[in-house]
Each structure stands twice: as structure tokens, then as C-alpha cells.
Amino acid sequence: MASRQQRRDRLIFLVPSMTVLAVILVYPLAYSLGLSFYNYYLPVPRTTFVGLENFRFILADDAFWEALGVTARFTGAAVAIEVVLGIAVALLLDARIPCRRFVNTVVLLPMAITPAVAGLLMRWMFESNWGLVNYFLGLAGVRGPGWTGDPAWALWSIILADVWQNTPFVILVVYAGLQSVPVEPLEAAMVDGASRAQTLAHVVFPFLRPLVLFVLIIRSMDAFRIFDQVFVMTGGGPGTTTQTITFYNYVMAFRQLRMGRASALGVITLLILSLVIGAWIYLLYRREKGEW
Amino acid sequence: MVNRSVGAPRVVLARALVYLALLAVVAVSLFPIYFALTTSLKQTRDAFTTPPTWIFTPTLEHHRFIWLETPFPRYLFNTLVITIGTVLLSIPLGCMAAYYLARYRSRPIQVLLFSLLAVRAFPRILLLVPFFLVARAAQLYDTHILIILIIAAFNQPFAIWLMRGFFLDVPRELPEAAMIDGCSSFQAFRRVVLPVVRPGVFTAALFTFLFAYNEFLYCLILTGSDAKPLSVAIAQYGAEKIEYWSWSAAGAVGILAPIVLFIAVMQRHLVKGLTFGTLKG
Numbered sequence: 001m002a003s004r005q006q007r008r009d010r011l012i013f014l015v016p017s018m019t020v021l022a023v024i025l026v027y028p029l030a031y032s033l034g035l036s037f038y039n040y041y042l043p044v045p046r047t048t049f050v051g052l053e054n055f056r057f058i059l060a061d062d063a064f065w066e067a068l069g070v071t072a073r074f075t076g077a078a079v080a081i082e083v084v085l086g087i088a089v090a091l092l093l094d095a096r097i098p099c100r101r102f103v104n105t106v107v108l109l110p111m112a113i114t115p116a117v118a119g120l121l122m123r124w125m126f127e128s129n130w131g132l133v134n135y136f137l138g139l140a141g142v143r144g145p146g147w148t149g150d151p152a153w154a155l156w157s158i159i160l161a162d163v164w165q166n167t168p169f170v171i172l173v174v175y176a177g178l179q180s181v182p183v184e185p186l187e188a189a190m191v192d193g194a195s196r197a198q199t200l201a202h203v204v205f206p207f208l209r210p211l212v213l214f215v216l217i218i219r220s221m222d223a224f225r226i227f228d229q230v231f232v233m234t235g236g237g238p239g240t241t242t243q244t245i246t247f248y249n250y251v252m253a254f255r256q257l258r259m260g261r262a263s264a265l266g267v268i269t270l271l272i273l274s275l276v277i278g279a280w281i282y283l284l285y286r287r288e289k290g291e292w
Numbered sequence: 293m294v295n296r297s298v299g300a301p302r303v304v305l306a307r308a309l310v311y312l313a314l315l316a317v318v319a320v321s322l323f324p325i326y327f328a329l330t331t332s333l334k335q336t337r338d339a340f341t342t343p344p345t346w347i348f349t350p351t352l353e354h355h356r357f358i359w360l361e362t363p364f365p366r367y368l369f370n371t372l373v374i375t376i377g378t379v380l381l382s383i384p385l386g387c388m389a390a391y392y393l394a395r396y397r398s399r400p401i402q403v404l405l406f407s408l409l410a411v412r413a414f415p416r417i418l419l420l421v422p423f424f425l426v427a428r429a430a431q432l433y434d435t436h437i438l439i440i441l442i443i444a445a446f447n448q449p450f451a452i453w454l455m456r457g458f459f460l461d462v463p464r465e466l467p468e469a470a471m472i473d474g475c476s477s478f479q480a481f482r483r484v485v486l487p488v489v490r491p492g493v494f495t496a497a498l499f500t501f502l503f504a505y506n507e508f509l510y511c512l513i514l515t516g517s518d519a520k521p522l523s524v525a526i527a528q529y530g531a532e533k534i535e536y537w538s539w540s541a542a543g544a545v546g547i548l549a550p551i552v553l554f555i556a557v558m559q560r561h562l563v564k565g566l567t568f569g570t571l572k573g
Contacts, residue, residue, distance in 0.1 A: 025411065025419065113551055130340045135342060254424075254513060
């Protein structure tokens with residue numbers, strides 16, 4: 001159906017980019033799928049076909065379920081805090097404030113920082129002896145916990161670090177949304193004598209809804225595969241209390257050197273992620289079909 | 293309206309609370325960076341005390357050490373090669389693909405566009421094992437080109453979605469007129485359309501730069517002594533001696549400086565770039 005012109009354009013413009021994508025992403029993906037059916041221990045240069053054995057192993061593996069739980073708790077807590085806090089700060093920024101450009105820039109800064117370096121900064125903040133979080137808690141009369149070294153608090157250190165780094169993304173999107181709230185309904189609400197709270201609840205929030213859903217999905221996807229900050233802040237510890245799925249996958253592949261098994265874990269992660277995200281998108285967008 | 297309400301005590305109070313809250317947000321955002329900066333400038337004995345030393349005699353010793361007596365300049369060089377290489381590979385490819393995807397409409401093109409979005413959700417760790425094995429077999433392990441290819445590929449969806457938004461704003465008649473005047477399809481793109489979307493290319497390039505600059509996981513596994521970038525070097529920097537903390541603070545500040553500059557420059561373009569260009573649909 002495509003015209004000659006279009007076919008030629010496709011070859012010139014689209015094919016180079018798609019070739020890179022295919023070679024770098026699609027081919028290794030296929031390789032990984034294949035490898036997940038093999039037993040491949042890196043030091044032994046021989047692979048043996050084991051069928052679904054790797055999958056069976058992982059599904060019976062306590063560490064896998066623990067990592068899944070850690071990842072779910074991390075994602076749930078971090079994203080929930082970020083969305084609520086982000087909306088609140090975006091509303092604050094929307095008020096008439098002095099030095100708006102400076103404030104906006106500063107508030108967005110953390111999201112641009114190298115995640116590994118952000119993790120480092122946060123490790124210093126949460127250091128239990130001379131870290132500033134505990135110092136300020138001390139000033140408020142609270143004896144701070146051991147944070148990254150305390151099994152009960154280590155995950156919270158990473159959650160709070162993630163909140164520091166990624167709340168700006170929520171702020172950014174919601175703030176951008178607030179700038180484009182249509183004027184007419186706002187004026188109508190004002191004329192009708194609606195309070196600020198009523199205007200927010202009945203005019204602004206319904207308008208923001210799709211944006212918030214978008215942010216929720218993007219943030220969940222990113223939080224689900226967190227690695228850099230875990231690597232830098234806790235290394236998955238103490239014990240395995242902050243070992244997320246991605247981190248466990250890394251351990252399996254590059255410390256235990258179980259390449260086939262690690263591939264299987266990757267495939268399982270992909271399946272879980274597709275299912276969860278798919279179901280979520282379906283549920284969230286069901287009511288506003290076509291409103292992508 | 294503002295003038296009338298300034299006098300009302302309740303409004304003044306509300307205003308004060310808003311400012312106070314914003315002040316807290318600004319302080320929390322900046323504090324870790326401020327802390328890294330001051331730590332890098334403190335004598336080590338002043339750096340790790342309780343209560344913290346707020347007033348101190350600054351020293352550039354740690355910065356001098358990290359940039360003159362460790363391999364950090366080498367890591368900086370690697371970071372620069374990787375980031376610049378990624379931009380040079382990724383942006384032309386992404387622009388061309390985006391141009392095609394903005395110019396033509398069809399069902400398969402829609403599907404392709406949304407499949408590209410799925411790359412963002414992709415568990416990257418899944419590709420780490422094949423990358424590692426293939427890289428070793430192809431003798432590409434610990435080379436810049438390997439990292440550049442990988443980051444450029446992962447960056448394609450971003451570059452394509454962002455640039456497509458800009459190309460959609462270009463009237464279709466523009467390249468068509470150029471082609472009637474005898475330009476080839478590619479010449480029309482290169483000489484007529486591309487100059488119009490230059491701000492978009494600039495935004496895409498800077499964000500691609502940032503993306504490559506911040507990459508960690510793939511660099512951690514796929515580079516060794518030859519191609520290791522700053523992000524990995526700083527994370528692996530040892531902590532056996534207390535001085536290491538001062539040194540890593542100096543290293544961290546060195547890595548942060550370009551980012552702070554970036555944010556200051558990009559203020560206007562932040563929304564478009566950081567939201568993956570998807571808001572526009």
C-alpha cells in the first residue's frame with residue numbers, strides 16, 4: 001500500500017535506527033530467552049539444556065520471593081510518598097511566589113543527578129554517627145535509628161533517598177499540568193463563590209487525573225527496577241533486607257555466575273512487570289478510553 | 293484582588309505557611325549537595341564530627357588529590373567519550389526515524405510508536421547477561437563503542453518521541469516544496485526541515501548527554517580498567533580510610549558540577565525532555 005516514495009523514505013530514515021534497536025535490544029532479548037532454558041555456570045565453558053529447571057528453581061527459591069517482596073514494598077512506599085508529596089509541592093509552586101525561576105530550578109535539581117552519586121550523597125545523609133539526618137533528629141530530641149545498617153530501617157533509607165531524587169519528576173509533570181488548567185472553569189468556579197478547596201477538588205484535580213496516572217505508571221516502572229542506589233547505599237544488605245529483584249538478578253549473574261538461571265529470573269521479571277503494568281494501565285485507563 | 297487581601301490576617305498566615313513550606317522543600321533539595329560540597333572543602337578532621345562543623349577553613353586539597361593523583365581524569369575522559377559518542381550516534385538516528393514517523397501515518401506506525409514506549413519499562417537487567425556474554429565473545433568487553441551502542445539504542449525511544457513532537461509542528465508543505473524544487477527526500481530533511489527544529493535537536497542532545505552521563509548498571513558490568521566512566525568509579529571508590537570519604541566527596545562534587553550547570557541552562561526545556569515527550573502524545 002505504501003507508495004514508492006514512502007518505501008524509499010522508510011529505508012533512508014527509519015531502517016538505520018530500527019537496525020540498531022534490533023541488533024542491540026531484540027537480538028540479546030532472544031538470546032536471553034534461549035539461555036533461560038540452559039544450565040550455564042560461567043566458569044564451566046559448557047551449556048546443557050535443562051528445560052524449565054531454571055524457572056522451577058527460582059519459583060521455589062525463598063530469596064526470589066523475598067526480593068519480590070522487597071521490590072513491591074519499595075515501589076509501593078516510594079511511589080505513594082512521591083505522588084502525594086509531588087502534588088503538594090506542585091500546588092505550592094503554583095502560588096504566587098518570589099524568585100520563581102530559582103525555586104523551580106532548585107526543586108527539580110535532584111532528578112538530574114547521577115543516581116549512583118545521589119545514592120552516595122544519601123549514604124552520607126543517613127550515616128548513623130555523623131550523618132545529618134540523625135543530627136537533625138537529635139536536635140528535635142529523637143534518637144535516630146542506624147538507617148542503612150539497621151535491617152528494620154535500611155529499606156526506608158533507600159525509599160527516602162528515592163523520594164529525594166524522584167519527587168521532582170512528579171512535581172515537574174503536575175506543575176506543568178497546573179499551568180495548562182483551562183481558565184474558563186476556574187473563573188466560573190470563582191464567580192460561583194467556590195472556596196479554594198472546592199475549586200481544587202472539582203476543577204483542578206479532575207483535570208490533573210490523567211497526568212497523575214501517567215506519572216504513577218512511569219514512576220512505578222522505574223522504581224520497580226531500582227538498582228544504582230541499592231548498590232551504593234546498602235549493597236542489598238544488611239543480610240538481604242534491601243535486595244531488590246534487579247539486585248538479586250545482578251548477584252545471581254555476576255557473583256554466583258549462574259548465567260542461565262539469571263536469564264530465567266530476568267524473563268520472570270519481565271513477565272511480572274508486563275502483567276502488573278498491563279493490568280494497571282487497563283484498570284486506570286478503562287474509564288477514559290482513547291485518552292492517552 | 294491581591295492588594296485587597298494582603299491585610300487580612302488569615303491570608304497573611306496562609307502566605308507565610310506556603311513560603312515556609314517552600315523554604316523547607318528548597319532546603320531539603322539542596323542540603324545533600326551542599327553537604328557534599330562542604331565536605332569536599334573541609335579538612336578531614338573537620339568533616340566527620342558531631343555536631344557538624346559549620347564554619348571551617350576551606351581547602352582544595354581533596355580536589356587536587358582526586359584530579360591529580362588518582363585515575364579520575366581517565367574516568368572523566370571515558371565519560372566524555374561515552375556521552376559524546378552516544379549523542380553523535382543516537383541523535384542523527386533518532387531524528388531521522390522521528391521524521392519518518394511524523395510524516396507518515398498508519399496502523400503499523402502507531403504500533404511501533406507504542407512498542408518503543410515499552411522499552412522504557414523494560415527490565416534492563418534481562419539484557420545484561422547476553423550483553424556480557426556477547427561482548428566477551430566479540431572482544432568488545434571494556435570498550436567505549438560497546439557502551440555507546442547500548443546507551444544509544446536505549447535512548448532511541450526517547451529521541452524519537454521527543455523529536456517526533458517537534459517534527460509534527462513542521463508544515464508538511466515545507467519538505468514537499470523543497471522536493472518539487474529538486475531536492476531529494478534526504479536533502480529536504482537535512483537542509484529544510486532540520487534547521488526549523490534546531491531547538492528540539494538541542495534539547496534532545498542535552499538530555500541524551502545527561503542520560504549517558506548518568507548510566508550506571510551497564511557500565512558497571514561491561515567496563516573494566518579501560519572504559520570505566522565516572523559514575524562507576526565513584527561508586528567503587530573504597531572506604532578503608534577516613535580520607536576516602538573526603539576524596540569521594542570531592543569526586544562527587546566534580547561529577548555534580550556539570551549537572552547543576554545543565555539544569556541551569558535547561559530550565560526552560562525541562563518539561564519536554566524529562567517527561568519523555570509523552571505528554572504531547
